[in-house]
Amino acid sequence: MKKKSFNCILCPLSCRIKVILDNNTIKSIKGYKCPRGKEYIIQEITNPVRILTTTIRLVDSKQKLVSVKTDKPIPKNLLLDAMNYLAQIEVRPPIEIGQILVENLLDTGANIIATTKIER
């Protein structure tokens, strides 16, 4: 049996969650204040994922960058690959919040969507 303690990263409450593990099988989870906290821990132990937030270069715009995010979490170990891939991408305004700028990023099933509105 192994005790492990996590800080839930899903919201700023940062719940301190205590887990008891037996050979990577979860025996108990305590300390979460919402059901998402429990799901997060299970995910974190089996396959940690993160939402990536970053920027993409703009062309034909007064602004230099548009802020973006993945529309769902991607595996944590792909974050830097995703950054390298996005460094090659350029987009043009107008751009609306929520608009898909890159589909199926690195075959993760997640899209890159804009989080800022950029007018022409």
Place this chain on the structure above:
Amino acid sequence: MKTRTIDLAIIGGGPAGLAAAVRAYELGLRDIIVFERDNRLGGILPQCIHNGFGLHYFGEELTGPEFVFRFIDKIKKYNIETQLNTMVIEVNKNHELITVNAYEGIVKYKSKAIIFAVGCRERTRSAIQIPGSRPAGIYTAGTAQRMINIEGYLPGKEIVILGSGDVGLIMARRFTLEGAKVKAVLEIMKYPGGLARNVSQCLEDFDIPLLLQHTIVNIEGKDRVKSVTIAKVDDSWNPIPNTEQKISCDTVILSVGLIPENELASQANVEINHATGGAFVNEWMETNAPGIFECGNALAVFDLVDYVVQNAERAAEGAYKYIHNEIPSQKIKVTHDETIRFVIPNRVSGNHSNRFYLRVTKPMENVILEIPEISLKVRYEHVTPSEMISIKLRDRIIQRTENKLTFKIIKQEE
């Protein structure tokens, strides 16, 4: 000088100012102006491209730009007047404001009520007096954030971050994602300054070392930063001799605290609480100067923009009530003992339910927040100064006292 009379002047076009304007409009005020010194609305949020905003307020997780856009959208929909590139240079207790911009020159306003929503500033190198040379490559975390996320420049490649406040932690991750190497984050206190979730997802995810009880004792380099000398500190934050070590780097990022901006408010005779750096306020966020309100990070540095928006809306309700002469007497004084650094608000009426925000003085496990006058006890498993406590008390609970609420943290025996 041109003079205009209005109902509500809101100084600052960040989340606090925008939320106050939207709420004031929805209550029925029409003659509102939001004054903003930048060339766009939104305050600091457009450069906070990370997520985690809005979970309390909107019930969903948004990035900074998405969060603030929802308010900018409403400002446009309601056609609320905003004045960009405009500095408010003077405010007095008679509710007169002097503004200046490049289109109209100097204009004088007389406003029935005023809301200060001017936010806070970052503490700089000179504010904390780090010895050493004065090369290029030393930035506050917010400046670096603006360079990376808005201007599109990477300020450096080998980074040392001083201070583990949230902006510093977020920037450690941002630098790493953009290809820079963050060599260490130093924190003078025994515990991290920012939220635990940020330590976890910004540092631990990328194996960035967090050195607690460490500080920079010297910065070296002639034209550009070449290295920093760091040292361990004792409990009174004094560097311990013979613990120095050199870290080579080209950039130093400072995330060493935020200070509410209150120079203008002080001109209007607003009394400042040294524990928060912002005004003393009643339950409607009204300062000691009648009809002058304060909210958001100008009032106190809040952990969450959700809290900022909550008390900004409260300030707007206060301004509306003030204009209609409906603010009840604030007969109950809110105080605290030495376990708590501050409580907001500082006076309440007992006629209304209230949300209180407080910060403890040190981290503690298994404690009870007690307010003896109303026999209220709330249990917390874990409290820390870096995580603000927000608690809502119903009017009928507050009414159990006539004149005083004392907040205290009591250690619970296991």
